[in-house]
Amino acid sequence: MYRYLLIAVLIVQSHVSLAQDPLLPEGLLDDPFATPETTIEQDETIDPTLSFGGFWESRIGGRLVDDNNQRSASLSEIRLQLEFSKDFDLASINLVGDFIYDHLADQHSIDLEKGQGYFDLREANFEASPTDNVDLKFGRQILTWGTGDLVFINDLFSKDWHSFFLGRDEEYLKAPSDALKASLYSNVVNVDLIYNPHFDADRFLDGRRISYYAPASDSIVGRPTGIITEDYPGSWLKDDEISLRLHQNVSGYEVAGYGYHGRWKSPQGQAAVTGNSTFPALNVLGASARGPLGGGIANMEAGYYNSQDDGDGTNSLIRNSETRFLVGFEREAARDLTLGLQWYVEHMLDYGAYENALSSGAKAKDENRHLLTSRLTWLTHSQNTEWSLFAFYSPTDQDLYIRPRVSYKIDDFWTAEAGSNIFAGKDKHTFFGQFRDNTNAYMALRYGF
Amino acid sequence: MFKVLMFLFVVSLSFTVQAADLTSAEEIIQRANYMSYYQGKDGRAQVIMTITDSQSRSRTRKLTILRRDESETDALEGNAYRGDQKFYVYFHRPADVSKMVFMVWKHLKGDDDRWLYLPALDLVKRIAASDQRTSFVGSDFLYEDVSGRLLEDDTHELLETTDKYYKMRHTPKDATSVEFSYFDTFIHKQTFLPVQAVYFNDSGAKLRTISVNGVATVQGYTTVTKSTAENHQTGSKTVMEYSKVIYDTDLPEDIFSERYLRKAPKKYLR
Numbered sequence: 001m002y003r004y005l006l007i008a009v010l011i012v013q014s015h016v017s018l019a020q021d022p023l024l025p026e027g028l029l030d031d032p033f034a035t036p037e038t039t040i041e042q043d044e045t046i047d048p049t050l051s052f053g054g055f056w057e058s059r060i061g062g063r064l065v066d067d068n069n070q071r072s073a074s075l076s077e078i079r080l081q082l083e084f085s086k087d088f089d090l091a092s093i094n095l096v097g098d099f100i101y102d103h104l105a106d107q108h109s110i111d112l113e114k115g116q117g118y119f120d121l122r123e124a125n126f127e128a129s130p131t132d133n134v135d136l137k138f139g140r141q142i143l144t145w146g147t148g149d150l151v152f153i154n155d156l157f158s159k160d161w162h163s164f165f166l167g168r169d170e171e172y173l174k175a176p177s178d179a180l181k182a183s184l185y186s187n188v189v190n191v192d193l194i195y196n197p198h199f200d201a202d203r204f205l206d207g208r209r210i211s212y213y214a215p216a217s218d219s220i221v222g223r224p225t226g227i228i229t230e231d232y233p234g235s236w237l238k239d240d241e242i243s244l245r246l247h248q249n250v251s252g253y254e255v256a257g258y259g260y261h262g263r264w265k266s267p268q269g270q271a272a273v274t275g276n277s278t279f280p281a282l283n284v285l286g287a288s289a290r291g292p293l294g295g296g297i298a299n300m301e302a303g304y305y306n307s308q309d310d311g312d313g314t315n316s317l318i319r320n321s322e323t324r325f326l327v328g329f330e331r332e333a334a335r336d337l338t339l340g341l342q343w344y345v346e347h348m349l350d351y352g353a354y355e356n357a358l359s360s361g362a363k364a365k366d367e368n369r370h371l372l373t374s375r376l377t378w379l380t381h382s383q384n385t386e387w388s389l390f391a392f393y394s395p396t397d398q399d400l401y402i403r404p405r406v407s408y409k410i411d412d413f414w415t416a417e418a419g420s421n422i423f424a425g426k427d428k429h430t431f432f433g434q435f436r437d438n439t440n441a442y443m444a445l446r447y448g449f
Numbered sequence: 450m451f452k453v454l455m456f457l458f459v460v461s462l463s464f465t466v467q468a469a470d471l472t473s474a475e476e477i478i479q480r481a482n483y484m485s486y487y488q489g490k491d492g493r494a495q496v497i498m499t500i501t502d503s504q505s506r507s508r509t510r511k512l513t514i515l516r517r518d519e520s521e522t523d524a525l526e527g528n529a530y531r532g533d534q535k536f537y538v539y540f541h542r543p544a545d546v547s548k549m550v551f552m553v554w555k556h557l558k559g560d561d562d563r564w565l566y567l568p569a570l571d572l573v574k575r576i577a578a579s580d581q582r583t584s585f586v587g588s589d590f591l592y593e594d595v596s597g598r599l600l601e602d603d604t605h606e607l608l609e610t611t612d613k614y615y616k617m618r619h620t621p622k623d624a625t626s627v628e629f630s631y632f633d634t635f636i637h638k639q640t641f642l643p644v645q646a647v648y649f650n651d652s653g654a655k656l657r658t659i660s661v662n663g664v665a666t667v668q669g670y671t672t673v674t675k676s677t678a679e680n681h682q683t684g685s686k687t688v689m690e691y692s693k694v695i696y697d698t699d700l701p702e703d704i705f706s707e708r709y710l711r712k713a714p715k716k717y718l719r
Binding site for chain 1: 500502506508509542543544545547554560562567569570571572573575576577578579580582583584586587588611613614635637640642644645660661662663664665671673674675685703706707708712715719
């Protein structure tokens with residue numbers, strides 16, 4: 001009896017030990033030198049130099065506050081983005097285009113500058129590296145640099161403010177530029193030089209979809225009377241833009257210097273006779289630094305905006321020169337939860353001249369506009385759900401703008417998204433306060449392929 | 450005759466040396482660490498990742514990983530193989546992450562430097578160093594599984610030597626920094642490849658198991674071709690299949706810079 005028990009115990013023990021020892025993986029032999037040499041190649045029937053993709057998306061949105069100047073729907077559109085790229089030996093081409101049916105658009109005729117109509121071309125460029133340390137990119141492209149998070153100082157590339165405030169995907173905050181970009185790389189410094197042969201304005205707030213404050217009538221205006229007529233500086237080579245960046249990564253710390261010669265990207269002036277909105281001349285010099293600090297990432301950026309057409313600040317129709325400064329910090333607060341904070345200030349130069357030139361009764365801007373931002377990003381459901389909250393708050397303007405958003409990846413193809421753009425402010429003439437009647441909510445469904 | 454005898458003697462001696470079991474936990478984990486993360490001076494692999502949740506819903510990711518070691522040597526003596534590393538992770542699929550790049554400069558001392566490139570915005574985003582025990586792209590593998598856990602974070606103990614494996618136990622020095630209380634590994638005796646790692650909580654229940662399911666020899670390097678991570682708490686499971694593996698391609702260091710975030714180094718990714 002005792003013997004049987006012992007055997008039973010031994011069997012159990014050996015089974016336990018067997019269960020604990022993993023089997024050798026396929027291909028791993030006791031004698032490694034007996035394992036045959038292999039090259040692991042996958043059957044590749046698709047041409048690896050060719051890439052094709054895109055998405056289909058439907059997006060709707062509505063206003064949450066009554067605005068007599070606007071329709072109650074804020075978004076109602078279907079979009080098909082197609083993307084194609086092909087690599088050749090010495091160069092590659094990239095094409096990205098959006099076919100759009102925008103139910104709220106005033107016109108459907110195609111305007112590739114304004115991004116109006118049934119088709120918007122986002123990228124159409126040609127890339128090449130003529131030598132080991134030079135990259136060239138010619139054509140329509142999306143351009144971004146600088147360190148701010150949704151706050152821009154030295155990034156003077158075109159933005160699409162309609163898309164941003166109405167609740168399109170964040171990628172649409174960036175409008176395309178038609179440019180020639182040359183990048184030179186060396187151990188000392190890297191140089192990016194970008195030339196836009198004609199002026200690429202922002203897709204600015206023109207009153208069609210977002211109501212804004214008009215100083216002339218001291219009221220918030222929109223459709224139809226407030227729609228902006230602009231004098232667009234559209235002549236080739238004359239109304240050009242040059243952007244320059246010198247940058248280097250010094251053992252993990254990224255430092256950069258910037259220069260820009262061109263125009264204010266959204267209207268910041270008014271023609272004296274017609275009253276049309278204008279894009280006055282602008283030169284910018286700036287610098288930035290970004291790197292690890294205290295377990296997070298810290299960034300700092302500064303810029304001097306020289307509003308050339310109003311050098312002494314005495315012209316009340318043109319925005320004054322200013323200096324801008326930004327400092328930010330981002331770190332992981334908990335697993336899958338990131339917190340970012342920024343402090344930004346715009347300091348108007350020649351403030352005395354501005355005050356003197358201001359017509360009587362007009363609302364004066366503050367000399368310093370302070371802005372605090374916070375970003376909270378939280379990933380849940382195996383990182384398939386993203387909860388995000390971005391808030392702008394200005395203690396000087398006493399206004400705020402909050403962007404809550406949630407998106408869920410249903411599977412490898414479908415994504416659902418909902419969010420809101422909330423504006424509030426004490427006064428109707430401040431930067432975000434003027435948008436207080438535009439508070440909206442949106443939802444979208446996207447199929448990516 | 451003497452020569453033949455001498456030869457046989459030397460050969461048998463070398464076999465004996467080879468067959469002799471190691472008894473130093475330190476030596477075993479250094480060899481295992483080398484096998485898992487440092488073979489060759491650089492490497493590339495294409496990874497297909499399939500994440501299947503407890504309700505059998507599956508998601509797929511396809512990515513290419515480039516790795517470059519700062520250390521010039523693979524020598525185990527004095528742990529010369531160990532050093533900082535750079536990783537470039539290019540996403541092919543699914544569509545919403547296509548052409549995104551995740552870049553890491555992994556430091557043995559101090560936080561890693563990490564960047565994310567978002568192609569639709571042409572945005573080079575710096576990302577804060579994160580908890581290394583965060584899921585890697587939503588899978589059951591953690592960042593630390595992909596790039597390696599610092600050996601100095603644990604104490605290592607050789608539990609048992611079987612005919613195939615060294616069975617090791619690793620206990621974190623700082624128990625509050627991790628979700629497990631210890632983990633056991635089975636390290637293949639001949640190759641020093643860790644074949645399985647099992648993570649336990651403080652009551653001894655299994656939290657997560659990582660297994661190697663397929664191995665091949667590529668350019669003389671014993672290479673994992675398939676591995677699985679199973680989360681026993683959620684019932685979720687992730688399989689990683691490696692293909693197009695290549696070592697020692699003389700990957701230039703500047704591939705791991707902003708330049709190539711914005712302009713993917715296609716010839717190294719293909």
